Structure formats: structure tokens, C-alpha cells
Amino acid sequence: MAARNVERFWEWGRKIVCVGRNYADHAKELGNAVPAEPVLFLKPPSAYVREGAPILLPGYCSELHHEVELGVVIGKAGTAIPQAAAMHHVAGYALCLDMTARDVQERCKSRGLPWTLAKAFNTSCPVSDFVPKEKIPDPGNIRLWLKVNEQLRQDGSTSQMIFSIPYLISYISDVISLEEGDLILTGTPKGVSSVQEHDELQAGIEDVVTMTFRVASR
Numbered sequence: 108m109a110a111r112n113v114e115r116f117w118e119w120g121r122k123i124v125c126v127g128r129n130y131a132d133h134a135k136e137l138g139n140a141v142p143a144e145p146v147l148f149l150k151p152p153s154a155y156v157r158e159g160a161p162i163l164l165p166g167y168c169s170e171l172h173h174e175v176e177l178g179v180v181i182g183k184a185g186t187a188i189p190q191a192a193a194m195h196h197v198a199g200y201a202l203c204l205d206m207t208a209r210d211v212q213e214r215c216k217s218r219g220l221p222w223t224l225a226k227a228f229n230t231s232c233p234v235s236d237f238v239p240k241e242k243i244p245d246p247g248n249i250r251l252w253l254k255v256n257e258q259l260r261q262d263g264s265t266s267q268m269i270f271s272i273p274y275l276i277s278y279i280s281d282v283i284s285l286e287e288g289d290l291i292l293t294g295t296p297k298g299v300s301s302v303q304e305h306d307e308l309q310a311g312i313e314d315v316v317t318m319t320f321r322v323a324s325r
């Protein structure tokens with residue numbers, strides 16, 4: 108069997124750990140408190156979708172939101188990784204969208220139910236090509252942007268994150284061991300908004316990597 112290449116991590120079937128409310132301006136726009144500790148949830152590997160395939164609207168959702176996020180690709184396994192060693196566990200990065208069925212999430216929140224239906228459906232994690240670590244020397248200060256039908260909707264910097272990448276790696280790995288090929292979604296800046304069938308989403312990590320997706324009904 109050919110050796111697996113972390114550059115195609117989305118084919119490995121590894122977990123996607125997502126951080127919510129990691130930007131104060133996004134927490135506020137949805138009326139949420141700024142958290143004292145990271146808010147975590149998971150997406151299954153079946154959530155991945157790659158350029159060329161559409162983002163599918165779940166049949167039970169009437170308000171699908173985009174959330175542009177920096178993805179951190181794990182290159183070395185670890186449990187309870189100290190912050191000082193955290194960056195040694197990073198292989199690289201990816202541009203990701205945390206597609207969210209916002210109406211469903213609001214219902215889950217008001218009933219105290221988990222977010223699985225809102226966050227973990229098929230195609231809820233559009234992902235770019237792998238970006239080697241060396242291409243982003245300072246992941247804590249890089250621009251993330253997203254346009255819908257050419258209109259700029261999200262334009263933020265990872266410098267606005269509440270919890271840094273080393274902190275997140277340490278915090279997550281204390282609870283959930285990280286493995287090679289895992290992906291961490293680090294949260295979204297403000298500007299989330301709803302998308303419809305046929306909309307075109309274009310996003311980028313500065314000009315290091317860009318990607319384009321269309322929205323389709325199932």
C-alpha cells in the first residue's frame with residue numbers, strides 16, 4: 108500500500124474538532140457571551156467536500172450560514188500537549204468553511220440539545236488544498252476573507268482569536284487525543300450570513316490559498 112500523505116488529510120477519515128465563539132465580534136453578532144474556555148464540537152470526516160463538488164443544503168434547514176475559518180492540520184499525534192510544544196504537532200493549514208444550519212442550531216440552543224444536525228451534515232466542511240506550515244509563518248496574524256456572489260461578507264484576522272492555536276492544541280489534546288491527519292477548525296470572525304441555492308462562495312487565507320464553491324439543493 109502506498110504511504111499516506113498528510114497533504115490529502117481529508118481522505119484519511121480522521122476527526123474534525125471545531126472551536127466555536129473564538130472571535131468576540133462573532134460571538135456578539137449571534138448574541139452569545141464571550142467564552143472563558145473554548146467551546147468545542149465535532150464534525151465527522153463525511154463532512155468534507157472539495158472544490159468541484161457542491162455544498163448541499165440540508166433538507167431540514169432554511170438558513171444555511173457560511174463561517175470562514177483557519178484549519179490546523181495535525182502532523183504528529185499527542186495527548187495533553189504542552190502549549191510550548193504545540194506547534195511541533197502542526198503539519199500545515201487549510202482554508203475551511205464551517206457550514207452551519209443556523210435555524211437548526213438556534214432551536215438546539217433554546218432546547219439545550221447538541222448541535223450535530225446544525226454542524227455535522229454531509230458537505231458541512233468545505234476544505235481547500237493543504238497549505239504547508241512554512242507558507243504561513245505567523246498563523247496567529249493572517250487575514251481570512253469570504254465573498255458571496257462577489258460581495259465581501261467576512262474579512263477578519265486570526266489576530267482577533269480569543270484562544271491562540273497553541274492554547275487550543277493543548278486544551279483539546281488534554282480531552283481528545285490528537286492524531287496525524289486530524290483537523291482543528293479555529294472559529295470564525297464576524298460577518299456570517301445565509302446562502303441560497305446557486306450562490307457562489309469564494310474564500311481565502313490572504314492570497315496564500317483561495318477556493319470557490321457553489322451551493323446546491325440535495
Ligand SMILES: O=C([O-])CC(=O)C(=O)O
Nearest residue numbers: 126127128129174294295
Ligand atoms: O456556530 C457558531 O457560531 C460557533 C462557531 O462555529 C464559531 O464561532 O465559529
Ligand SMILES: [Mg+2]
Nearest residue numbers: 174205294295
Ligand atoms: Mg465555526
